[in-house]
Amino acid sequence: MTHAAQPSHPTPAADAQAFAPALPLATRLRMTIRLFAIQASWNYEVLMGSGIAFCVEPALRLLPGGVEGEAYRAALARQSQYFNAHPYLASIAVGALARAELEQQPPARIERFRTALCGPLGSVGDRLVWVGLLPTASWFALVLFGLGVGPLGCVVAFLLLYNVAHVTLRLWGLERGWRAGLAVAQSLAHPVLREGPTRLARLGTFLSGVAVPLVIARLVGDALVPSAIAVAVAAGGAGMLVLFHGRVEGWRIALVVAVGALAFLLVRHA
Amino acid sequence: MIVELGVLAMLGAVCGLDVVSFPQAALSRPLIAATLAGALLGDATAGLVTGAVLELFASETLPFGASRYPEWGSSSVVAGGAAAVGAAAGTLPLALCVAVPIGLGLAAFGGWTMVKLREWNARLAAARLENLARGHARTVMGLQVAGATADMLRGGAIALVGATIALPLARWFAPQPEPWAAWVVPVLAGLGGAVAGGASWKMYHSTPRTQPWGAAGLAIGIALVVLLARR
Numbered sequence: 001m002t003h004a005a006q007p008s009h010p011t012p013a014a015d016a017q018a019f020a021p022a023l024p025l026a027t028r029l030r031m032t033i034r035l036f037a038i039q040a041s042w043n044y045e046v047l048m049g050s051g052i053a054f055c056v057e058p059a060l061r062l063l064p065g066g067v068e069g070e071a072y073r074a075a076l077a078r079q080s081q082y083f084n085a086h087p088y089l090a091s092i093a094v095g096a097l098a099r100a101e102l103e104q105q106p107p108a109r110i111e112r113f114r115t116a117l118c119g120p121l122g123s124v125g126d127r128l129v130w131v132g133l134l135p136t137a138s139w140f141a142l143v144l145f146g147l148g149v150g151p152l153g154c155v156v157a158f159l160l161l162y163n164v165a166h167v168t169l170r171l172w173g174l175e176r177g178w179r180a181g182l183a184v185a186q187s188l189a190h191p192v193l194r195e196g197p198t199r200l201a202r203l204g205t206f207l208s209g210v211a212v213p214l215v216i217a218r219l220v221g222d223a224l225v226p227s228a229i230a231v232a233v234a235a236g237g238a239g240m241l242v243l244f245h246g247r248v249e250g251w252r253i254a255l256v257v258a259v260g261a262l263a264f265l266l267v268r269h270a
Numbered sequence: 271m272i273v274e275l276g277v278l279a280m281l282g283a284v285c286g287l288d289v290v291s292f293p294q295a296a297l298s299r300p301l302i303a304a305t306l307a308g309a310l311l312g313d314a315t316a317g318l319v320t321g322a323v324l325e326l327f328a329s330e331t332l333p334f335g336a337s338r339y340p341e342w343g344s345s346s347v348v349a350g351g352a353a354a355v356g357a358a359a360g361t362l363p364l365a366l367c368v369a370v371p372i373g374l375g376l377a378a379f380g381g382w383t384m385v386k387l388r389e390w391n392a393r394l395a396a397a398r399l400e401n402l403a404r405g406h407a408r409t410v411m412g413l414q415v416a417g418a419t420a421d422m423l424r425g426g427a428i429a430l431v432g433a434t435i436a437l438p439l440a441r442w443f444a445p446q447p448e449p450w451a452a453w454v455v456p457v458l459a460g461l462g463g464a465v466a467g468g469a470s471w472k473m474y475h476s477t478p479r480t481q482p483w484g485a486a487g488l489a490i491g492i493a494l495v496v497l498l499a500r501r
Contacts, residue, residue, distance in 0.1 A: 212488075229460060
């Protein structure tokens with residue numbers, strides 16, 4: 001039997017995880033609950049900055065001197081500065097920053113680390129969740145709708161599929177960030193974050209192909225002429241949107257057409 | 271009517287809050303928000319159908335952080351509610367004729383109100399930067415609570431005002447004799463399909479080797495439609 005070669009010296013990430021101190025359960029629970037409101041005060045001044053401070057704050061109470069101490073105030077001030085990332089993956093930053101603050105790492109190092117996290121957590125999160133998970137869950141629910149599933153089935157399937165992944169991502173991120181601390185960058189190479197967006201994009205493309213004809217069929221029914229109208233509008237419209245990619249938004253055109261049609265019909269009946 | 275408006279305003283507040291502030295659990299997606307509104311007003315299926323149409327349109331707009339996008343939560347609540355009361359008073363196609371344009375219009379308006387809310391949050395934060403720099407915990411809490419409360423009120427107000435217009439309109443229009451009624455659903459479904467098809471291409475075309483997956487999905491979708499039609 002052969003064994004994989006072991007590194008003679010542990011990596012900084014392995015070192016950090018091996019010696020991760022325990023976070024009290026009540027503190028962890030407070031941080032977890034607050035993660036769901038991380039964007040409550042999202043704004044054009046500090047973006048998610050005060051949200052990060054809000055989520056890290058329960059851990060900062062453990063600093064020497066408690067809430068009245070200078071260390072607590074300095075750390076909270078640091079964490080209230082400008083920050084932006086995907087809201088779900090920001091949990092990685094929350095865990096890592098809490099650990100760094102409790103280890104009382106040099107302020108300049110924490111601030112550099114904080115700035116460095118914004119870009120990767122934003123771009124990976126956007127591709128994984130907003131382009132991957134959310135549309136995939138939506139197409140899946142639309143496939144169910146097209147197959148004739150009722151209101152309860154569609155709603156429960158969508159919410160379960162989306163939120164099992166969503167909540168898992170937040171919890172995993174907090175744990176991963178806390179365990180790795182300042183060495184958390186290696187977590188961004190996790191297979192889910194590296195391969196997930198591509199795999200979800202392929203699944204989403206497949207499900208969108210299944211969903212669109214099924215939804216149109218359920219809405220319109222079996223009648224030939226209405227079906228032909230719907231298919232012609234869908235195919236022609238989709239072709240135009242692809243052709244004018246980036247220059248027009250389909251939902252805005254639909255808004256103008258739908259409001260115009262409603263106004264026309266209301267005037268006829270007024 | 272007052273009870274209906276109250277119910278939709280509360281659901282609109284919850285769904286409006288869900289978009290960004292809390293808990294971002296996709297309750298604000300049209301398929302969910304419109305179905306819940308329809309169910310609360312007595313016709314979950316009418317809400318689901320409206321939600322499915324709006325979900326096709328919503329597939330084009332992704333909620334990237336600082337970008338501007340329509341707010342589908344409170345708008346879909348109004349649309350789902352209007353479809354439910356319209357379908358009860360007349361026919362679902364004519365109820366959709368009112369619900370979908372109002373839903374789309376309110377989504378655009380809701381997106382604008384989100385930008386205004388973010389500007390208001392920014393002014394609030396800018397006025398308290400000194401306190402934030404001093405590590406003042408109550409300032410951090412205050413900003414979060416004020417932002418979430420304002421967002422909830424924003425969603426509730428949109429749903430209340432929207433429903434005040436949409437519900438009576440749907441009740442009046444849905445029972446009218448209308449020769450164009452047969453065109454409403456095919457055109458809405460076609461527009462939704464067009465936007466969803468364009469959105470799918472927009473989202474996925476830059477990822478390598480997605481085209482065969484899309485073609486396979488479309489083939490299976492069409493085959494399922496044919497099979498279901500023969501049953």
